[in-house]
Amino acid sequence: MTEIQKVYEPQAVEEKWYSFWLAENCFAGNPARVSAKRPAYSIVIPPPNVTGVLTLGHVLNNTIQDILARKARMDGKEVLWLPGTDHAGIATQTAVEKTLKKQGEIKHRDDLGRERFLEKVWEWKGRYGGIIIQQLKKLGASCDWSRERFTMDPHYNQCVQAVFFDLYKKGLIYRGKRMVNWCPASRTALSDEEVEMKEQKGFLYYFRVEVREKPGTWLTIATTRPETIPGDTALAVNPKDPRYAGLVGLHAVRPLPVEMPLEERLIPIVADEHVDFEFGTGVLKVTPAHDKADFEIGARHQLPVVDVMNQDGTMNVLAGATLAGLDRFVARKKAAEQLTELGVLEKEEPYTNNVGFSERAGVPVEPRLSEQWFLRYPSREKSLECVVNETLRFHPARWAKVYEHWMTGLQDWCISRQLWWGHRIPVWIKTAGPSETAEGWTQRLAAEFPASATELVVRASGQELHAATVHPEVQQKLSAEGWVQDSDVLDTWFSSWLWPFATMGWPENTETLKAFYPTTDLVTGPDIIFFWVARMIMAGYEYMGEMPFKNVYFTGIIRDKQGRKMSKSLGNSPDPLEIIGKFGADALRFGVMRSAPLGQDVIYDEQNVELGRNFCNKLWNACRFRQMQGGDTEGEINPAYLTGDDRWILLRLDQAVQEVSAALADYRFNEAAASLYRFFWSEYCDWYIEASKAALASTDTERRASTVAVIDFVLGHVVRLFHPFLPFITEELWHGLGYSRDLPPDQGGKSIMYAPWPKPFTAEEKAYFGLDDAVDRRSSSKYELVTLGRNLKAQFGMPSNKRVKFILRAAGEIAPIDVEVVRILVNAETLEVVGSGWTTPKGVPSAANAFGELFLPLTGLIDVASERTRLAKELEKIATEVGKVRDKLANPEFAQKVPAKVLAEHEQRLADWLAKEKQVHSALANLPEA
């Protein structure tokens, strides 16, 4: 540290080191360096939306990835953390469209047309596309930026097309007219996963219809959607329902549209198992065009399908003159009014039911019959199996169940979207003319383009011919011949699912793929387990023959203090960049990680970041303290000079190294952070540094040098252990303290990120430094006695800075250095050491433990009565505990059944309490008469 400031100021330090890392190419993952001795470690980033901005969710997610990547580098692995962004079809298109509308440029995207609109989106991407990447850099993310990918890169587009083509060829992709989830706001189909069920308050409308063949016979029907009545093409009852047994096969008169001739409003009454006769009246109106279940009933009974709605959710002419043109929700009310006017509405009751919402647009989806592309998922068995048998591990493991459940009930995936921003479907369509056949076209094109044989499939589909091809010349030819390319694009996730290998150069078998696929860890939120994780696994097996990652770590969701999800609309989502500006990136990282238990939601509280900031400052100052001591950097530790405190801190360090390594291996980041925090703050700073001041003040230069060497040893470990969490400050300290000095560049000489991860001591090292349990116990009990001594002062109302005289009667031999340590720690003016023969003067408060006895001679200043009360209270507590242990031991069954070890423990505990009781008794007896 060139400049020693009292307070750590992160901004300049962060700038400096991030530029340094980039300039030195520290983040590059190089397949050529991978070997048996240097194994590969890889992560692909969950690509954020290209036009997105950093949220706390990203902070959590990417900090975890960065910790994993940095730890792996320190473990000597060749690390590739591959970054990039996602084109995010609907989200981006809607955002751009909205902005253009707001700016008054257009009313609808149709005003621009496909080409010009796409130009605008690319323009937008150019303007805002880099923001989130820059923000990730501020966080300290150690991605290999030279490999940044975008899901609409030309190469990536080729991958998507190739995969589409391949699946089409395999017959897994098909086109069909089916019920899909239609979003009237975005005017596109959605997959089932993009639909969110929400409770909706509405009404259940009861209306009646007359049976044509039995005038005077009326049936009452309950529905939540009266506006779809004009689309009803049947009534259905359960075949087992005795109430309606005689009516099946007859007809009812549909009330709407009113202007329609009665004969055209006759609909059959059919019997279908699907009808629940407990619900409503047991009579179901069947609207095949606007309900998935109804569609199926319709199919079973060959009912006509009458679509009464437009793409945008307004009613069309088939809904009748009154409803036509109205929005579906307005039409609902209007239809109810019409029923009232007709006198057939019996009642409306308030009713709450589940309605599917488009998760992007936030409006109810409309089940709608339309022509779409579907995918029957490939490689399903392997994908299910690998998670079930834990070849691919989920952390926490419970998500495996969720995955299993979904994989078991897999439905085909609707992959086409009626959008413009995305990968256009590589299929050309033509209405088949007379004598035109798929075979004919295949032969013709194959003759003209011999190389196209494996890149072209022509199929007949009803009246149409479909030519799927990834061959550019064939594509041109088809256009020239009057074929028209399908105007739909693919679901964004149809490109994202290729991410782990498409970003590494697939379909070529690149060096990168060979070295880094499958990736090691994937870090993502459980909310995209189906959207992304599951699909990547299937794509991985299908195209690489192997799983895409070995581990998936599912983060929690970031919530605010009140436990609410962070959201823009609630305004409870703080800007991470502002937080970084205020507290520093390390502070944010540490604050978030400390409060992020494995797989548990994270409550975000700025206080945690403040704590992180304070922690960095503490670390800074502890290193500053070291620097003020001068002396050689990382000198030799001479075992002959090690104090009890030195040995104790080395033992505790060893413990911390083990704890942190184990926690990180299990993805228990918060525990790793907590271990480090505790070790560094409570053990190293609060006890060791203070105790070491005795040795540092020593005139014995050897002793002093040895302690400085211990400090360097511990700090050198501490900064490395912290580096994955706090990359910036640790880099600064690593160089500032000169720990990088004698190391080769690839082992920490250049950057701490290549310094080896600390290892626990070997048995030999422990023996060499004389580290054993006895050392630990003795120092611990020394510190415990210090605490008791401090308590004495506090109890007698002495300010902690008041330097008084203490007397110590040690339980055994005591080294002179320890006397000085105790003196400093209790902040005594003098500490007089007396022998066991020393008699206690009357009225001197004392405290004792295994280490010895401390006396605080106050020469008559103490309040005898309150001291008596205090000791009496203490005795009371001891008596309770003694009682508890005695009762246990007295229980014959206890002695019989309990393991010997536990029995011994209890006996020891009793002895300890009794000893303590004796001490308190004598202290009490020692009080002067009142």
Add this chain to the structure above:
RNA sequence: GGGCGAGUGGCGCAGCGGUUAGCGCAGCUGCCUUACACGCAGUUGGUCGGGGGUUCGAAUCCCUCCUCGCCCACCA
């Protein structure tokens, strides 16, 4: 309706068969003791959601109930 997760001092968490139930924050009381007031020392709070059971022994295992959160599910 099914599945999952969580209920421990004011707040956030740890402990998951045997400890005097821990930790951090906040609170309170002293302190600017020359690394750090983004700090130091000391300290008040809980009997572990309710009930039942297993056990020599339960916050920890089992059963049941309650509360909260998430996911899945075509009852109109």
